[in-house]
Amino acid sequence: MTRRSRSGRKLWDTLSKIATRNVRDAQRTVTRSAIRSAVKQGEAMSKAAQRVLSGVASPVPPPVSRGGGRWEEGSWGLGPLVQRRYRLFIPPGASASRPAPLLVLLHGCGQDSASFAACTRAAALARSAGCVVLMPEQSSQANAQRCWNWFRSPARVAAEASLLMAIVEHICEHRPVRPDSVFVLGLSAGGAMALTLGLRYPDRFVAVGSHSGAAPYSASNAAQAARVMHGKGQPDLHAARLQLAGRSPPPLLLLHGDADPVVAFDNALASAALWQQLLPQAPVPAPPRRVQRGQRRPYRVHGWSSEGRPYIRLVRIEGLAHAWSGGPSSQAFSDPSGPDALRIAWPFFMQCLAARAMPRRARKLAGLA
Incomplete structure (x- = not known):
């Protein structure tokens, strides 16, 4: 080679x-x-x-305690075969000798108690306000999307409301809670169920609230619920009066976005109208006001009082879709650009608590009349 x-x-x-x-x-x-x-x-x-x-759109790990207070988990209900899980946050300082008010938060469809805790930042509110927060959790067996069943037959709705009330009473009896200072607020399906609880158990709640929820007593099946959510239904006034049995409903807070494509804003108007019809005398309206804090979405506040007490507060959040106002961007059904929903709700709840404890003349002097 x-x-x-x-x-x-x-x-x-x-x-x-x-x-x-x-x-x-x-x-x-x-x-x-x-x-x-x-x-x-x-x-x-x-x-x-x-x-x-x-059935959870944005699953998250169980919440952990940071900055004081503690999370607890449990289950309770109407017996060993009819129970629901719940999460409970107890803030620093709450004890048997120093019981705290109780805020019940009901999640919406596609959520559980852990994701709703993240969505609402409930622990932060509980620490600053000194309240206990109870978050019952719907099971996927009771509803595949984890919706509270506000739109089922009257018997089914009554059973689920009784189940939730059993959990509330259990917490009031066994945790450092003031049983005369209980509030309930829910999102979407949880909002409709919160108002249902207020109509069924008006003496047990100082005030009730709905965030982006459908009007209660307006549907008994899924087809009717779809119509109601699109603003094409009205609450059953007769059914609501039967539940109240001559009692007055507790004060009502409504938070709703005016750009909600899932549950139309008309539902908030329908719920406010229902509460007005349930009083023997028409409540007194207050001049509406517009509020904006920083760069967050502005909102309009409409209020009505009855016998010198705050009775209805309707908060219309401009441009908000079907989402918890002020929640983190990491969660579904949450809009960080909105005003903090709990920071709006809690002062109203405290105002209702203070007004209930005051004689009528004192309420006038305090400017609550």
Whole structure:
């Protein structure tokens, strides 16, 4: 073999080795990329499967206590076969000798108590306001989307309301809670159920509230519920009066976005009208006012009083869709650009508590009349 041919063969061998190495490196890169893609796809599929199986749109780990106070978990109900889980936050300082007011928060469809705790930032409110927060949790067996069943038959609605009330009474009896200072506020389906509780148990709640919820006693099946949510139904005034049995409903707070495509704002108007019709004398309206804090969405406040006490407060949040106002962006059904819903609700609840304890003349002097 000539020198030239040996030199050419050596060059060919070198090029072949380089080509082989490049192919091997490329194959490794492709393989690693495929593995990463498969892992990511598997994680996404796992999260999607988790959402489907749990009925929770934005699953989160159980809440942990930071900055004082403690989270507890439990279950209670109408017996061993009819129970619901709940989460309870007890703020620093609450004890048997120093019981605190109780705020019951009812989540919406596609949520559980953990995701709703993250959505509402309930622990932060509880620490600053010094209240206990109770968050019952709907089971996926009772409703595949974890909705509270405000739109079922009267018997089914009554059973679920009784179940929730049993949990509330259990907490009032066994935790550092003032049983005469109980409030309930819910989102979407939880809002409709909160108002249902207020009409069924008006003596047990200082005030009730609904955030983006449908009008109560307005549907007895899914088809009717869909119409109501689109603003094409009205509450059953007769049914509400039967539940009250001559009692007055507790004061009402309504928070609702005027751009809600899921539950039309008309539901808030219908609920306010229902509460007005349930009094023997028409409540007195107050001049509306517009509020905006910083860069958050502005909102309009409409109020009515009865016998010198705050009776209805309707908060219309401009541009808000079907979402908890002021919640974190990481959660479904949450809008961080809105005003903080709990920071709006709690002062109204405290005003109702103070007004109830005052004689009528004192309420006038305090400017609550």
